[in-house]
Amino acid sequence: KKGPVTIPVVVHVVYRIAAENISQAQVQSQIAALNRDYAAANEDKGDTPACWRGLVTNIGVQFKLANKDPEGKVTDGITRTKTKAASFSSHDEVKFTAKGGADAWPTDQYLNLWVCSLGEGLLGYAQFPGGPAATDGVVILNTAFGTTGTATAPYNLGRTAVHEVGHWLNLNHIWGDTSDCSGTDHVDDTPDQQLPNYGKPAFPHVTCQNGPNGDMFMNYMDYVDDDAMVMFTAGQSARMHATLTGPRKKIGT
Numbered sequence: 001k002k003g004p005v006t007i008p009v010v011v012h013v014v015y016r017i018a019a020e021n022i023s024q025a026q027v028q029s030q031i032a033a034l035n036r037d038y039a040a041a042n043e044d045k046g047d048t049p050a051c052w053r054g055l056v057t058n059i060g061v062q063f064k065l066a067n068k069d070p071e072g073k074v075t076d077g078i079t080r081t082k083t084k085a086a087s088f089s090s091h092d093e094v095k096f097t098a099k100g101g102a103d104a105w106p107t108d109q110y111l112n113l114w115v116c117s118l119g120e121g122l123l124g125y126a127q128f129p130g131g132p133a134a135t136d137g138v139v140i141l142n143t144a145f146g147t148t149g150t151a152t153a154p155y156n157l158g159r160t161a162v163h164e165v166g167h168w169l170n171l172n173h174i175w176g177d178t179s180d181c182s183g184t185d186h187v188d189d190t191p192d193q194q195l196p197n198y199g200k201p202a203f204p205h206v207t208c209q210n211g212p213n214g215d216m217f218m219n220y221m222d223y224v225d226d227d228a229m230v231m232f233t234a235g236q237s238a239r240m241h242a243t244l245t246g247p248r249k250k251i252g253t
């Protein structure tokens, strides 16, 4: 697709206790964070080292809370479901009403974002394009969602969802999920990198003979803190747009 693509989003808030039933303002803050970062309108993009500043790319994708539900009725784009589950795993129970979660809205028309408590130390997880329709979408830990309310440092800039939506648009982790430099993210302008980076790394961090500049750890597809990830590249943008004209071509307008 040429020009900005707008993706309708439904946020399924699944909660057991009141604190997990996050506010509309917190939901809206997450949509704003997605729009900020996918437009490269984040003020901290200047933290990108000079050697890569020319790669910082406005993806031209925007997100909008749905204003019509699947039946065509007016909605604020948020569903709220009370559950008995103290937390969910990465096995998709949160995506099914029958399993204590909330069923997806048609996944060819909406990006489904589930927000809940997660076990296993998970911040979130995503399904890549091409998977089963019933589980398509992204799951985010409630305290790593948005920029206000229960969002908690160092995951309070909405970037867990920025990262997970990157997977949903077919981006891989920069290091390719191996630990011996053999993996790839299938993107040429992100350097090969050995492992995920965490926290707030110091530049440069050289691995896999990627000196002198080293790992592009400030990319959204690494594992650093929210305030240390600030950019997508042109190559990542091309890969996301290939998905929007290919397997996800129905969803954008």
Ligand code: ARG
Pocket (backbone or CB within 6 Å): 123, 124, 125, 126, 155, 159, 160, 161, 163, 164, 222, 223, 224, 225, 226, 229
């Ligand atoms: N661990 C998650 C994943 O593998 C995402 C990490 C997001 N990092 C962040 N700073 N919010 O998809």
Ligand code: ZN
Pocket (backbone or CB within 6 Å): 163, 164, 167, 173
């Ligand atoms: Zn990831």
Ligand code: CA
Pocket (backbone or CB within 6 Å): 174, 184, 185, 186, 187, 188, 189, 190, 191, 192
């Ligand atoms: Ca690469």
